Amino acid sequence: MALPRDYAGQRCSVARALEIVGERWTLLIVRDAFYGLRRFGDFALHLEIPRAVLTSRLRALVDEGVMERVPGPGARDEYALTEKGERLWPVVRELMHWGDDHYSPDGPRRIFRHRQDDGLIGAGGRCATCGALIAATDTTVTAGPGFEPGAPATEPALLAFQTERRLLEPARPA
Amino acid sequence: MALPRDYAGQRCSVARALEIVGERWTLLIVRDAFYGLRRFGDFALHLEIPRAVLTSRLRALVDEGVMERVPGPGARDEYALTEKGERLWPVVRELMHWGDDHYSPDGPRRIFRHRQDDGLIGAGGRCATCGALIAATDTTVTAGPGFEPGAPATEPALLAFQTERRLLEPARPA
DNA sequence: CACAAAGGTTCAGTCACCGAACCTAGATTG
DNA sequence: CAATCTAGGTTCGGTGACTGAACCTTTGTG
16 A cells, blocks of 8 residues: 555455546546646646646656656656556546546547547447557547537647647657 | 536546546445445445545435435435446446556456356457447456455455455345 | 746645544334 | 334544645756
């Protein structure tokens, strides 16, 4: 039980997983990372999360091996998902799917496709065209019918949420 | 934004979903419901959650239509997942899968099978035998190699976590 | 050099969580 | 019928986490 807010006594992998990604904000940080955000300031800007909390969450994610701190294109470090972190994609996907089903009356806000054959990715994460399970790296996002663009992004990194793109591709080009 | 702890400004179905099931304990309550727990006292006993918090979480889940309060076999009411709640199964399954992969060195603690043909249910929730996406109702749980039984359950309802069973089947027989 | 930007840290106020004790209505027992 | 028990909560004081704003430090820029 490594984390401060643990679920002592729960002998279950759901509880164990939630000790890592179940704290407030954490899974949204991971989601943003799938969309290509990598810098402290970009997470803070997009999530409107208190900076101290962001510091704490990033540290915990790095400690747990979900993200790693890597040198960025400039002199600044960036935070990137590790492979362990990328494997959280199914969790994020299913959560989004459930949210779309129940809280997005006009249909999904985002649609995912298999990068190789452009096939739709449906429930269970399989490509409707080739039938394979598609990892985050091979997934592209595009706007769905329920997408609400809001104000056009003023900050370059936040464009990642309004344009078609490949998951995990850095939002800030090098 | 219905809930107290919302993610204001997040125009995203992941955030919306997390407003409902992202609070501490909530997803563990839902998991227990998949295992067949239905009564206030059983949740309190198994989760060791403060009763006031349990009251608050159950109320929120009922308000959001994830669970409903139904008359039980005795005179007492019970809490049962609605269809909307049952659709959270993929989220719970993928979270468990991730937890098993990264925090259960001896292999998965639980194994899921398709009730109709006994086929293994793997990543993405599909039956390895028939290839169909399997809903919670048609899923049975059994102990996996990483299962740690702990002390034998003293309370009848908690046996649900130690015996092979069908998901959603009430832990307390009528 | 002055300045700005990025990435944090600090701090006081508020809010949620915690665990223990208490309360109440209905069933059970004597 | 009174006494007891049980289940399902509510209440309460103490503690810890989150919040938002301000501040600090290091690194690039004109």
